[in-house]
Amino acid sequence: MSVTAAKGFTAAGIAAGIKENGSPDLALVVNNGPRLAAAGVFTSNRVKAAPVLWSEQVLKGGLVSAVVLNSGGANACTGPQGFQDTHATAEKAAEVLGHNAGEVAVCSTGLIGVRLPMDKLLPGVEQAAKALSAHGGEKAAIAIKTTDTVHKTAVAESGGGWVVGGMAKGAGMLAPGLATMLVVLTTDADVDAATLDAVLREATRTTFDRIDSDGCMSTNDTVLLLASGASEVVPDEAEFAEAVRTVCADLARQLIGDAEGASKDIRIEVVGAATEDDAVEVGRSIARNNLLKCAVHGEDPNWGRVLSAIGTTSAAFEPDRLNVAINGVWVCRNGSVGEDRELVDMRYREVRITADLAAGDASAVIWTNDLTADYVHENSAYSS
């Protein structure tokens, strides 16, 4: 159901010819109101793609009537011409939809440093506008795929007559930045822009911001949340926040499950931390340790690599009080050898690493993937 699960939204996904192989590459999501409230979070990379620079400005107004998304090109590091291309895309969508260009967000994903083929993209926007449908969410989710093997959608239905739905793409370059991918969430709940902003920031902080596939931060990451108000229900804020968080967590888990070349999804839970910041710092350090990620790929419960990753952080801990469990077996106790590593069963795709800092009560969960020859292959041949 994707972005059209919520009333008040139409969407489309078409093949505009941006991708040379003819796959779908252009999506359009339109908020038909009555409300046009919106919020967005963007990559914290200082090298931002043109569509990010554009959409950040659009979101300052708190109003988004439509989102144009293309795969097949990131429009990043494309200079003033690239920004003009994004601007022209928003103008084109505004023209065919009868909207204001200042309320049209634009998202792009694909190779960095290449101009978009505007002679294909602009006619594609017209074509997508004609294809808009209240059942178009699935096609939109398909059109934003790059190296994704499957499209990603999620929906949370409240008991109160409103829903939150969403779509996501992102297979490589997943790392906290914020955001970490292209995501569009929609709701027919009646919520103002300020509330959407607060809810979205808190939801992404503990979901998209805690998946770290390969430590690389994109130039294009964007998460948008649009509210149509079409249900005419003003939701309880806590209930609404939980629905948005649920959809974000669902999509984030799908992103990790489809990360480039991955054969294992690794859930890193840091417990016993003095603070949540400490727990997140340690979790990310473990998630980015290439040697550990290779070991997990080889189904090797190499807890020494967990300890050496923890040791690079500034978190509060004593080395001789650290405990590490892999899939529930405490292979490291008090910084030294614990239970027999032969007891660890790593055959399944999901691997759980628990790091106990023995320094407090705070905790955090970070998701990552193993490092595989397929990842190397996919990313050494990507642009050629």
Next chain:
Amino acid sequence: MSVTAAKGFTAAGIAAGIKENGSPDLALVVNNGPRLAAAGVFTSNRVKAAPVLWSEQVLKGGLVSAVVLNSGGANACTGPQGFQDTHATAEKAAEVLGHNAGEVAVCSTGLIGVRLPMDKLLPGVEQAAKALSAHGGEKAAIAIKTTDTVHKTAVAESGGGWVVGGMAKGAGMLAPGLATMLVVLTTDADVDAATLDAVLREATRTTFDRIDSDGCMSTNDTVLLLASGASEVVPDEAEFAEAVRTVCADLARQLIGDAEGASKDIRIEVVGAATEDDAVEVGRSIARNNLLKCAVHGEDPNWGRVLSAIGTTSAAFEPDRLNVAINGVWVCRNGSVGEDRELVDMRYREVRITADLAAGDASAVIWTNDLTADYVHENSAYSS
């Protein structure tokens, strides 16, 4: 010539049986004086192996009469028993050499989290002591190899009657910490411990501390510099510092050239930085970008990945003033498309990336490797 290039040193490398395959695994380096001055730098990982904890204490006295080094086991994360094993090793060396155990440094390298086979190691120390020779430097360098495919030695001869020589091991887990591997440097120049310390810290800061093979910081990294004074020459300090820096740079380059699974050595030069710290921060961020390292492996001049790595730093720069050259071709100018990427020839093992921040006059060079399927294979099967 290795650690025995300098007069006053003897060394040995033998197979003690620590490695199950019977390869050499124990080295001994002895300073026969007349001077016993020494300095050391150690990993900044907070999870330190037992031999690091021991040797840090030894070095506080500024006197080292002998160094025992073993491969086949890191003696890290081995608890109080592991520390006792290191202590017993130093005591054994002191006993057979007639030295003071408090002046015997110990270095270990290999798998983390496994006790050393002391029933093999201690007789090995006796055996090594009997094999000590003024020509033993080569054998010592061979005995400290782990996944290294070649042993690494270097010598700088001064015109003034003294030399600096050294050996190094380290193929994975190379990252600035300090140190980043096991290195023993020797000199017959007559230099006091305080001068050795200052010279060694400055030399490692711009050599070993600026190679970053895989972003992983070891628990065992140790660099020792021992002076025998046997040349009876007190060197000019600047000349001596340059000789030590030369040997460190030579060994560092050899380490990168033999990094696990690597097919490309990548020299990242950051220029136009506001400060040297900025240049180093940017260089390391580029060096740790897995996507870029995969691209280099595929001989793909993917400068967008360089920009997205720069964008994650806090260095002073404007995104639209960044320039990037790959092997001398300025493929990115002013944050956007520059010269034709087809002009970049990446066939050779050494790849040069130049990042110009256009923000000042400071610069730094960081070395790294590409990320390959061989790296994944080697590190997913290492402990099993």
